[in-house]
Amino acid sequence: MRxxxxxxxxxxxxxxxxxxxxxxxxGDSIRKGEVVLAVETRTTVxxxxxxxxxxxxxxxxxxxxxxxxxxxxxxxxxESPEPQAAPATEAAETxxxxxxxxxxxxxxxxxxxAAAKVSARARWLAEASGLDISGLRGSGPGGRIIxxxxxxxxxxxxxxxxxxxxxxxxxxxxxxxxxxxxxxxAEQVWVQRMAQAHRDIPQYNITMAVDATALVAWRAxxxxxxxxxxxxxxxxAEALMEHPRLFGTFLGRSWRENAQVNMAxxxxxxxxxxxxxxxxxxxxxxxxxxxxxxxxxQRARDGALTQHDLTDANFSLTNLGMFGVESFNGLIMxxxxxVLAVGAIQQEPRVVNSVMKTRHMVRLTLxxxxxxxxxxxxxxxxxxxxxxxxxxDL
Numbered sequence: 001m002r003x004x005x006x007x008x009x010x011x012x013x014x015x016x017x018x019x020x021x022x023x024x025x026x027g028d029s030i031r032k033g034e035v036v037l038a039v040e041t042r043t044t045v046x047x048x049x050x051x052x053x054x055x056x057x058x059x060x061x062x063x064x065x066x067x068x069x070x071x072x073x074x075x076x077x078x079e080s081p082e083p084q085a086a087p088a089t090e091a092a093e094t095x096x097x098x099x100x101x102x103x104x105x106x107x108x109x110x111x112x113x114a115a116a117k118v119s120a121r122a123r124w125l126a127e128a129s130g131l132d133i134s135g136l137r138g139s140g141p142g143g144r145i146i147x148x149x150x151x152x153x154x155x156x157x158x159x160x161x162x163x164x165x166x167x168x169x170x171x172x173x174x175x176x177x178x179x180x181x182x183x184x185x186a187e188q189v190w191v192q193r194m195a196q197a198h199r200d201i202p203q204y205n206i207t208m209a210v211d212a213t214a215l216v217a218w219r220a221x222x223x224x225x226x227x228x229x230x231x232x233x234x235x236x237a238e239a240l241m242e243h244p245r246l247f248g249t250f251l252g253r254s255w256r257e258n259a260q261v262n263m264a265x266x267x268x269x270x271x272x273x274x275x276x277x278x279x280x281x282x283x284x285x286x287x288x289x290x291x292x293x294x295x296x297x298q299r300a301r302d303g304a305l306t307q308h309d310l311t312d313a314n315f316s317l318t319n320l321g322m323f324g325v326e327s328f329n330g331l332i333m334x335x336x337x338x339v340l341a342v343g344a345i346q347q348e349p350r351v352v353n354s355v356m357k358t359r360h361m362v363r364l365t366l367x368x369x370x371x372x373x374x375x376x377x378x379x380x381x382x383x384x385x386x387x388x389x390x391x392x393d394l
Contacts (some may be wrong), residue, residue: 002076002077002120003054003077003078005075005076006070006071007046007048007067007070017068018040018041018065018067018185019063019067020039020045021037021038021302024056025056026057027125028056030052030056030076033050035050036048037074038303040186040303044310045306047304048073050076052076054076054077054079055077055078056076057077057120057121059073060074061074064182079146117140117145118144119140119145119146122149125147126150131154133145136150137149187271187273196334197333200334201332201369201371203331203332204367205367206366206375206378206379206382207366208382208386209362209363210362210364210385210386210390211359211360211361212345212361212362213390215231224287227294228342228345229265229317229319230289230290230293231394232317232340233278233317234284234289234394235385235394236315236385237282238282238388239384240282241282242381245337245373246338246368247261247315248372250372260283261281261282261315262281263317264277264313265277265293266316266330267300267301269303275313275316275333276309276310277311278296314337315336315340316336316338320344321342321344321362323344325344326344326363327341328341330365330367332367332368337372337373338366338368339366340385341364342364346360347360347361348361
């Protein structure tokens with residue numbers, strides 16, 4: 001039987017919806033309730049689950065194309081027989097009356113009596129593999145050819161065939177690159193938001209060098225070695241509670257003080273930069289934050305973020321230290337008032353108590369919206385964060 005994959009009637013599709021990543025390829029087995037593909041909207045990513053069990057037989061809409069309710073996205077097949085159009089008795093009578101014509105039709109199709117009894121899934125697999133099933137014996141009920149019979153025949157065919165001798169490659173001058181790569185829907189939204197940020201937010205940046213020697217030693221003493229991103233999120237949240245303007249919301253002629261720190265963390269994904277949100281960072285233990293950061297990053301890379309994962313941010317954190325970047329300026333996203341950029345932790349010579357020593361240093365850059373955060377306010381926040389990092393009391 002063939003079953004159609006469509007958007008569920010209850011799917012919250014508002015505006016344009018786009019086919020995201022297919023989780024299955026043609027020929028893959030699918031269980032009932034298993035996620036087959038993701039569909040991206042302007043606000044979230046919908047996971048489409050299969051209502052049937054079988055095999056993905058066809059994909060009609062590729063990644064990046066628009067998906068509308070009612071449009072068939074793909075086809076799932078199973079091995080149950082299709083409904084017969086004519087009764088068996090009528091077919092039997094026709095056989096008795098015109099045996100010569102039936103035999104000729106069978107010969108013309110190139111099928112044996114057994115091959116006329118084949119499941120749709122087995123037929124698809126045979127055609128895709130270039131396998132002739134005219135002489136194949138079926139092991140299914142009534143001699144029906146099933147997927148296992150086709151797979152076994154394909155395996156035998158591979159062992160009998162020798163790989164062709166490679167022909168010498170001709171020297172061809174490399175062609176100039178001509179591909180035009182479309183931005184993903186997520187990247188298109190990101191471009192619009194960044195253009196809005198540059199246009200509307202009067203941002204300034206201040207950088208402070210921080211001695212992270214105690215923090216490095218604290219991490220080295222722990223077996224789990226929590227990520228720098230999770231540690232900086234925890235320490236920044238503690239400093240933010242003492243400086244509410246840094247995670248406040250600018251409203252034009254006023255600003256709103258927020259009760260908890262909801263921190264958007266930059267994650268690099270195959271579909272572009274994503275900013276999943278860690279909610280209530282101040283009141284979460286560090287071990288839980290480490291798990292939350294890892295889980296959100298994986299969901300972002302898989303295209304499985306929920307609406308909750310992408311909303312209510314009031315501060316942002318970005319870390320390029322793992323790439324060796326010493327310092328950089330983050331960009332404040334529309335709706336937020338500040339962003340903290342974390343650079344690489346590197347060994348540098350420093351004078352400590354009149355003695356030259358090698359210390360682990362990290363540069364923290366704070367980007368602030370001047371409409372709500374004055375330069376001194378940003379500097380005081382960085383100074384407090386510097387104290388927390390150098391103390392490393394986690």
